[in-house]
Amino acid sequence: xxxxxxxxxxxxxxxxxxxxxxxxxxxxxxxxxxxxxxxxxxxxxxxxxxxxxxxxxxxxxxxxxxxxxxxxxxxxxxxxxxxxxxxxxxxxxxxxxxxxxxxxxxxxxxxxxxxxxxxxxxxxxxxxxxxxxxxxxxxxxxxxxxxxxxxxxxxxxxxxxxxxxxxxxxxxxxxxxxxxxxxxxxxxxxxxxxxxxxxxxxxxxxxxxxxxxxxxxxxxxxxxxxxxxxxxxxxxxxxxxxxxxxxxxxxxxxxxxxxxxxxxxxxxxxxxxxxxxxxxxxxxxxxxxxxxxxxxxxxxxxxxxxxxxxxxxxxxxxxxxxxxxxxxxxxxxxxxxxxxxxxxxxxxxxxxxxxxxxxxxxxxxxxxxxxxxxxxxxxxxxxxxxxxxxxxxxxxxxx
Numbered sequence: 523x524x525x526x527x528x529x530x531x532x533x534x535x536x537x538x539x540x541x542x543x544x545x546x547x548x549x550x551x552x553x554x555x556x557x558x559x560x561x562x563x564x565x566x567x568x569x570x571x572x573x574x575x576x577x578x579x580x581x582x583x584x585x586x587x588x589x590x591x592x593x594x595x596x597x598x599x600x601x602x603x604x605x606x607x608x609x610x611x612x613x614x615x616x617x618x619x620x621x622x623x624x625x626x627x628x629x630x631x632x633x634x635x636x637x638x639x640x641x642x643x644x645x646x647x648x649x650x651x652x653x654x655x656x657x658x659x660x661x662x663x664x665x666x667x668x669x670x671x672x673x674x675x676x677x678x679x680x681x682x683x684x685x686x687x688x689x690x691x692x693x694x695x696x697x698x699x700x701x702x703x704x705x706x707x708x709x710x711x712x713x714x715x716x717x718x719x720x721x722x723x724x725x726x727x728x729x730x731x732x733x734x735x736x737x738x739x740x741x742x743x744x745x746x747x748x749x750x751x752x753x754x755x756x757x758x759x760x761x762x763x764x765x766x767x768x769x770x771x772x773x774x775x776x777x778x779x780x781x782x783x784x785x786x787x788x789x790x791x792x793x794x795x796x797x798x799x800x801x802x803x804x805x806x807x808x809x810x811x812x813x814x815x816x817x818x819x820x821x822x823x824x825x826x827x828x829x830x831x832x833x834x835x836x837x838x839x840x841x842x843x844x845x846x847x848x849x850x851x852x853x854x855x856x857x858x859x860x861x862x863x864x865x866x867x868x869x870x871x872x873x874x875x876x877x878x879x880x881x882x883x884x885x886x887x888x889x890x891x892x893x894x895x896x897x898x899x900x901x902x903x904x905x906x907x908x909x910x911x912x913x914x915x916x917x918x919x920x921x
Contacts, residue, residue: 525858528825534549535654536621536634537632538564538623538632539632540623540629540631541568541570541628541629542565542570542571542575542623543644543674544566544604545677546621546632546673546675547562547564547651547673547675547676547677548561548562548619548636548648549561549563549650550647550648551666551688551727552647556640556798557613558611558612558613559609559611560609560610560611560612560613560639561607561608561609562607562609562621562906563606563664563673564605564606564607564608564625564643564675565676565701566604567604568598570625570628570894571597571604571885572597572625572626573596574594574595574597574665575594575596575624575625575627576592576623577595577621577622578590578591578621578622578623579592579619579620579621579622580617580619580620580622581607581617581618581619581636581842582617582618583615583616583618588617588654590806593608599617599836605653605663605675606663607664607709611716612798614633614639615638617636617637617638618633618634618635619633619636620634620742628658629638634877636882641758642692643687643692643756644689644692644751644758645689645690645691645758646689646759646760647685647687647688647690648760648762649685649687649747649760650671650686650687651674651677651683651685651762651764652671652672652686652730653673653683653684653685653832653835654671654674655670655671655684655730655810655843656671656672656892658670658892659755661890661892666728667728668732669686672835672836676765677765678764678765679735679764679766680735680766680767680828681734681736682733682734682735682736683732683733683745683764684732685731685733686729686730687727687729688726688728689725689726689727689748689749690725690726690727691726692722692726692751693725693754694723694724694725694752694871695723695750697753697754698721698722698751698752698753699719699720699722700719700749700750701717701720701729701748702714702715702718702747703718703733703745703748704744704748705733705735705740705743705744706743706746712738713735715733727777731917733745738766739766742763742764743764743766744761744764745762746759746760747759777823777827778806779802779822780825780842784852785850788811793809794906799854802862826850829845829850830842830846831847834850834852839893845885845893845894846885846896846897849874849883849896852879853876855880856875856876856883857875857876857877858875859874859875859876860873870886870890870894871884871885872884872886872894880899880900880903881900882899882901883896884898884899884901884905884911896916898911899911
């Protein structure tokens with residue numbers, strides 16, 4: 523039996539053109555001989571949508587439409603941004619795709635080609651750029667086998683780029699793979715990683731990791747992964763364009779306006795009453811001059827907000843607005859994380875421990891969705907106050 527590989531000429535994300543802002547990022551995987559899965563993750567701005575929206579996918583081959591699918595979806599309540607997807611099955615060939623979103627008279631679309639080819643040995647999936655990996659794939663919005671992830675359809679990063687791709691059709695126990703990456707800008711080599719040689723234990727696998735990009739300036743780049751099956755001398759590459767979009771610490775930085783956790787109730791009420799943008803900017807400048815006269819607090823605060831967004835965001839909520847995000851922003855990374863399982867209640871708990879002052883925060887996955895809610899702590903004002911966290915678990919176990 524011969525196995526084949528899906529190769530699609532997609533090397534970048536596609537911005538939607540029209541009155542609804544967003545991106546679509548086709549990614550692809552092999553299902554079996556001559557059968558392939560194409561997934562279309564997309565991101566949308568809820569501000570551009572009504573209560574629901576319609577996704578339409580048209581695929582053409584040789585000038586004839588071979589697929590037309592529509593799907594109506596509701597906009598999640600209080601969503602800050604939307605990340606979702608649509609999947610189709612395809613066979614080898616050349617296609618033209620029209621991806622459309624419509625809502626309340628507004629419409630946006632993206633049009634792009636897809637080419638599927640077949641090879642006999644050492645095949646790669648597309649390179650998937652990721653906003654977040656999940657410890658439990660069943661709770662992730664997207665997953666492949668035991669890998670749960672949230673894709674990044676905009677392909678925009680700041681300091682670290684997360685990725686994965688799948689490798690197919692290698693010979694277990696008789697192959698070794700050499701893998702390396704390099705980054706180019708305008709055709710010039712900018713950065714590269716050290717080659718890695720890995721043993722092959724299965725005929726297919728995934729390869730994931732992080733690429734540090736903190737040294738890159740803002741702009742558009744291309745990253746390429748090269749994979750070589752050493753014993754057979756077969757070489758394959760997979761590439762993607764991505765964007766470094768690192769906001770400078772300036773007065774018009776949007777994070778400067780995110781003061782929900784550090785302003786007093788009176789300050790927050792006063793700030794929210796201001797409607798004029800110039801007056802709002804003037805107020806926030808005075809707030810930060812008073813809050814951070816030495817300029818040392820804001821850089822740490824800003825970095826924590828960015829990390830909270832990266833670590834705890836869901837398809838329906840930015841990480842900064844989650845309970846874990848709030849604690850992370852105010853207290854930083856915990857020194858220790860303990861996990862508890864209470865079988866009777868079928869709940870998963872995490873305990874964040876900060877050795878300084880012995881601070882402890884208890885989170886639980888209320889709806890088994892992967893988003894943990896703060897339920898108790900030994901810090902007044904953060905969930906139910908419990909001086910001894912062990913007592914909290916004794917209570918929940920009914921002991």
